Amino acid sequence: MVFKLIAMDPYYYFQVGWNIFDSIIVTLSLVELGLANVQGLSVLRSFRLLRVFKLAKSWPTLNMLIKIIGNSVGALGNLTLVLAIIVFIFAVVGMQLFGKNYKDCVCKISSDCELPRWHMTDFFHSFLIVFRILCGEWIETMWDCMEVAGQSMCLVVFMMVMVIGNLVVLNLFLALLLSSFSGNNLSASDEEGENNLQIAINRITRGINFIKAYIIGLIRRMLGRKAKSNEGDGEDDNSKKENLMLNHMNADADPKTNLQMMESSSTLTDGVSSIDFVTNAKVTVNIPIAKSESDLDIPNDYDYSSDDETGIIKKKVEEVADNAVQSVTEEKVPEEEEEEPEGEPDMIEPEPCFTDACFSRFPFLMVDVTEGKGKTWWNIRTTCLTIVEHNYFESFIIFMILLSSGALAFEDVYIEQRRVIKILLEYADQVFTYVFIVEMLLKWVAYGYKVYFTNAWCWLDFLIVDVSLISLTANLLGYSELGPIKSLRTLRALRPLRALSRFEGMRVVVNALVGAIPSIFNVLLVCLIFWLIFSIMGVNLFAGKFYYCLNVTAEELFPLDIVNNKTECFALIEQHDDVRWVNLKINFDNVGMGYL
Incomplete structure (x- = not known):
């Protein structure tokens, strides 16, 4: 901060909001250091955690979320007031209706006839119960209320708190908050350009690549080898000649002259080394350009072959004659499209079984499908494709999936006592497995391995x-009782997931969930930042304060009038062997436990 004040001048320094925020954090840290020996002021140390929010300056997602939440606070003010009024009303109603019952019938819910921690005898405890209901933990407190005040009245009050407070107002509060996270707000602005975080990552990446290149070059020099030249230097003369074309035409000349000039391009590229491009002003060298940069727009409905260049040049001469400069590249002659007879349905043809790499490595996989065994194999694949694409086949598979999923529900703990049902389920499982194997084999033949295993x-x-x-093989071999096989059999519960791919709506939902994972991950990182703040704050305030003195024999806590601190508990430990100073499993002793 001092360096920034000197470099920027205090006037300009405090013109930036982030600098003001940083100066406040530094000031609070200095105050905390000055009052470090004063008891009870450790809470000032927690303000240093706000320094984490400086990440928003370099993290666009965090900055965006903080802005959206801050802008939505004003709109949620009225609804927050309504929620507070409802909580107040139900706290007063609970205190008026059930306060006396908790005092008179306390022995029904407490063994020592003392008020438990959760009761409604006063406004504060009644408010805590209503707040607990809104958090979703209402079962235990409702049971205590039913014990002391009767079932009917407690059910009515608790259900009203749940419906009005939780399901309506609280969810409306969340809905309004989430409405602020609309698509327009979440979309990043294109005008902002690269943020500081991206720039830093790019610099780190470039630095790592530079170090790698330097080390590799150093090793090569030590071994006496030359560094690899650029890929562009390795082009042979033939490839360079193929990239040289006529790029200049006389717009005033006769089209036939232009045509003759363009037809001579093939001979020009063959003898390019003997042409004087400097003295001939009409002939220039065309550098290979990207497809999107080409001046000559080629219709997409043409399919060109690379063997004949002059055919396409003749067809395009009418278009290029009006232009002063045109880029002419290697193009293909448009093949005449065969007219399909109207009224005939499109034949379903299978895709190739293997990838191009497999065909190039194993040429024997390529067969002639027009005659002999290849034609027979092609007919088999076409038949299988027709079967698996049929609606009846798909409906049958869905029915078998649902039936097999329902059969799994009967395998409960009493299955060993029901021998008939167990035998029926075993045979049914075999039938389902055979059906699914046949389905998989049919799809292998119909779709091919390339299509099947890329889905x-x-x-x-x-x-x-x-x-x-x-699982079926283990049952037939008599190994069904092995531990790994039993664990593997539990994965049969995934069978209902197969139905997801059969319904369009389910596929849309799953694809939407998968597509939302990156955004969810960004929001999760932001949540982890916020949770880190509260976790560190909990460690500063509550570390080591969850210990208690326990009598391990009776498994009871010592009351506060006997043991009030650690020193008194250790005094009892020296006198008794069954006393322990124990920590709760859930505590704030470290940041990890604070997260939990």
């Missing part, structure tokens, strides 16, 4: 069928 839904089906197949 995530097919991978899900494949893994679930594998689990069923392994």
Whole structure:
């Protein structure tokens, strides 16, 4: 801060909001250091945690979320007031209706006839119960209320708090808050350009790449090798010649002259080394350009072959004659499209079984499908594709999936006592497994391995069928009682997931969830930042304060009038062997436990 004040001048320094925020944090830190020996002021140390919010200056997502929440606070003010009024009303109603019952019938809910921690004898405790109901923990307190005041009245009050306070007002509060996170607010502004975080990451990446290149170059020099030249230097003369074309035409000349000039491009590229491009003003060298930068727009409905260049040049001469300069690249002759007879449905043809890499590595996989065994194999694949694409086949598979999922529900703890049902379920499981295996084989033949194993839904089906197949094989071999096999059999519960790929709506929902993962991850990181602040604050305020003195024999806590602190508990430990100074499992002794 001092360096910034000197460099920027105090006047300009305090013109920036982030600098003001930083100066406040530094001032509070200095005050905390000056009062470090004063008891009870450790809370000032927690203000230093606000320094985490400086990340918003370099983190666009955090900055955006903070701005949206800050802008929505004003709009939520009225609703917050309504929620507070409702909590106040129900706290007073609970105190008026059930306060006397808690005093008179306290022995029904407390073994020592003393008021428990949660009661409604005063406004404060009644307010805490209403707040607990809004947090969703209403079952235990409602049971105590029903014990002391009767079932009917407690049910009515608690249900009203749940419906009005939680389901209506609180959810409306959340809905209004979430409405602030609209698509327009969440979309990043294109005018902002790169943020500081991205710039820092790019610089780090460039630095790492530079270090790698330097180390590799140093090793090569030590080994006496030359560094690799650029890829562009390795081009041969033929590839360079292919990139040289005529780029200049005389717009005033006759089209036939231009055509002759363009037809001579093939001979020009062959003898490019002997042409004087400097003396001939009409001939220039065209550097290879990107497709999007080409001046010559080629219709997408043309399919060109690279063998004949002059054909397309003749067809385009009418268009290029009016332009002074045109870029002419290698193009293909448009093939005449065969007219399909109207009224005939499109034939469903299978995709290739394997990828291009497999065909290039194993040429024997390529077969002629026009005659012999290849034609027979093609007909088999076409038939399988027709079967798996049929609506009846899809409906049958969905029915089998639902039936197999329902059969899994009967395998409860009493299945060993019901021998008939167990045998029926075993045979049914075998039938389901065989059906799913046949379905998988049909899809392999119909779609091919390339299409099948590049589809995530097919991978899900494949893994679930594998689990069923392994379970069936283990049962037939007599290894069904092994621990790993039992654990694997539990994965059969994933069978209902196969139904997801059969329904369009479910696929849309799953794809939407998967697509939202990056945004959810960003928001989760922001939440972790906020939770880190409160976790560190809890460590500063409550570290080591969750210990208690326990009698391990009776498993009871010592009352405060006997043991009030650690010193008194250790005095009892020296006198008794069954006394322990124990910490709660949930505490704030470190940041990790504070997160939990």
